[in-house]
Amino acid sequence: MELMAVNGDTAIAYAWKQVNPDVVAAYPITPQTIIVEAFSDYVADGEVDTEYVCSESEHSAMTICIGASAAGARCATATASAGLALMWEMLYVAASMRTPLVMAVANRALSGPINIHCDHSDSMGARDSGWVQLYGENVQEAYDQSIMAFRIAEHPDIQLPVMTGLDGFIITHAIENLQALPDDVVKDFVGEFKPKYPLLDVKNPVTMGPFDNFDWYFEHKYQQVEAMNRVPKVVNQVFDDFEKISGRRYNVVEPYMTDDADYVVMAIGSTAGTLKAAVDELRAEGMKAGSVKLRMFRPFPEKEILEVLDGKKAVAVMDRAISFGSSGPVFPEVRSAMLDAKDAPRVVNYIYGLGGRDVPPADIKNVFRQLAAGESEKINFMGVRV
Amino acid sequence: MKIADFVDKPQRLTSGHRLCAGCPEAIIARQVLLATDKPVVVANATGCFEVSTTVYPYTAWAVPWIHTAFENAAATVAGVESAYRVLKRTGKVTEDIRFVTFGGDGGTYDIGLQALSGAVERGHNFLYVCFNNEAYMNTGIQRSGATSLGAQTTTCPAGTCIPGKKEFPKDLTRIIIAHDIPYAAQASPHNWKDLITKAQKGFEVEGPAFINTISPCPRGWRYDSADSIQIAKLAVETCVWPLYEFENGEYELTAESKRIAEGKKEKKPVIDYLKTQGRFRHLLKEEWTPVIEDIQKNLDERWERLLKLVSL
C-alpha cells in the first residue's frame, strides 16, 4: 500500500487510473474539475487505455457514457451541481437501460443564487432516477468507493449505475492521507467488464432503448425495482471483499457509540466525521451520545436504520439539502423506517450547511443538547439568520 | 451503379415498422443502409422513425440499434463509437464497423444541434442523416427551425393576420459545413443513385459525415401518400432543396441541381411545389401573394449564393 497526500478529486482520478476504464466522458464543473484534469494527464501520458471524450456538455457526457456502456465499454464520469442537473433526463435513461456507469458527484449547491460550495441538493435531486447512491466521509472513502462502485454497478445481478458522492471542497479539495492500493490489486478486484448484450456484437443484433407502451413499461420499471432490491446483498459482498484487500471495513449504515446511546445524530458525508468528534466530547462530559453515518442512500437501508435506532430516546437526522414545502430528503425516510420500531424514538430533522455554510462542532453539540432537552422542533434550521 | 446490384442485399430495416404509408423516412434509411456492406450500428433520435420502428416487444431492426433520447443522437453515437475505438485498439472487437445516426429536423436543427456540433467538432467517425420533414411530426406537426416560411403547422397556424410560419428555414447544412466537416451533402429520396452515392462517401470518409435529406410527410404536409417521391423531386426542381455535396473543402452540385445550374434542366417556379401541399394552400389566396413572392425571392438568393460556392 502506498501512502499519499492528495485531495479527494485527485484520489478519484488515481482510482480511475488504476481501474483503467474503457471510456471516460466528462465536462468540467467546480468542485469536480480536478478529477477530469488529473485524469487527462494520465491519458496524455499514455498511462491508461481510456478513450477520453471531452464532451460539449454534461448532457452529452452522460449520453456518451450510456452509448459507450451499451456498446460494451466500462465507463466513468464525474460532475456536480448544475452539471448533474443538466444530466437529469439521461440519469433515468442510464438506469433504465441498465448501463453500469460509475459517476463521482462532487456535491455542490444548485442555483440560484449561484453557489459553488457543498451541499447535497444535486445528488438528492437525482434521488428517484434509479441510481445507487453512496456517500463518503473523507478522501480515503472517496477513493475506496470509486473502486468498489465498479464492482457493484457491473455485478450481473445489478447492472445499474452507481453514484458516489464526495462533499464539494471539504473532500474534493482538502489534502489528506490516502492509503492507495497497489495497481494490480485494484485491477484484480474490479476484474474484467463483461457486458451482457453489447451493441457492438454485430452478429447478435439488439435493439436498445425502444419505444415502450403501457403494455410493457410498468414491467420494465418493476425490473429496476427488483435490481435495486438485490443491491444490498451485492454491496455487502463487495464491502467484504474490499475489506480483504484493504483491511478497511465498510457498511451501508455505520454507527458510532450507539450501543448504549440515548441520543443519536445521523448525517451523510463529511459531517459524519465532525459528528464523531462531537460524540467523543459529549461522552467525556457524560452524555450518552452516539452518531450514525449513512453511507448508502439508494437503495435506502431501512432495516439497518431500524436496528441501530430502535430504543433510543431521540434521533436527529441532519440534511444538507431541502425539499421545499417538505423537509430534508433523508428525514422522511428515517421516520418512515422507525414506524416499524417497537420502541420508536422521537425523530427530528436539522437542515444545515446549505451552500457550504460551515458546520462547527459546537453547533453539532448543540443539536445533541437540544435533543436531550427535548427542545428540538420537528424541523430545525441550523445556524440560519431568520 | 444499377438497382439490380441492390435487390439481393440483406434488409437491415425490415418490413413491419409502423411509419405512415408513403413516409419517405423508411425509404431514405433503406437507401442509406444499402450504401455499405460493412456491419453497421444505428443510433436514432426520438421522433417518428424511432417510435415507429421499435414498438416493444417488436423491432424492425436486423442490425444493432440504439436510442437514448431526443436531443442527443449524435452524443449517443459518439459514445458507441468511442467504445468501438478503444475495444478495437485493445482487440476486444475485430469487425470493421460503420456507424450511422438518424434524426428528424427537430432533433437535428433545433434541440440536437449542440450534440451534433460537439460530435462533429471532436471528429467521431460516423454518418449523421437528417430526415428533414420540416416540422416536429412525431408530436403532431409543430414548427421547427426547418419549417418553410408560410407553411402552416399546429404552432404556426395561418390566421387572418399571420400567414403561417414567419421565418425562413435555417440552413443547417451550411452550419454543419462551417465545422469543416470532411463530408456533407443534401440529398433526396427521389434520386436513389445520388443519395446512395453520397451515403457511400459518408460511410467511407475518415471522421464525421452529414447528409441532410428532404423527407416529405404526407400527414404534416397534407398531400396524398402516393405523392411523396414526386414532391421530393419537385423540391429539387424548384431549388427549394438543392442537391449538392461538400467534400475536401469544395462544394459541388449534383444530379438535377447540377443540370439546372448548367442550363440543361428547367428551374421550376416555387408555386408548382407549393400547390401540391395543403400546408401552403392558404398562400394561394390573393392576399398572400406577396408571401409567395418572398419565398421565391429567398430561394433565388439562396440558389445564387450556392452557385457562387460551387466549382462548375
Ligand SMILES: Cc1ncc(C[n+]2csc(CCOP(=O)(O)OP(=O)(O)O)c2C)c(N)n1
Ligand atoms: C427533451 C424533449 N423534448 C420534447 C420531446 C417531445 N418530442 C418527441 S419527438 C419530438 C419531435 C420530433 O420531431 P423531428 O425531430 O422533426 O422528427 P419527426 O418525428 O418529424 O421525424 C418531440 C418534440 C422529447 N421527447 N424530449
Ligand code: SF4
Ligand atoms: S407523420 Fe410524417 S414523418 Fe411521421 S411517420 Fe407519418 S409520414 Fe412519416
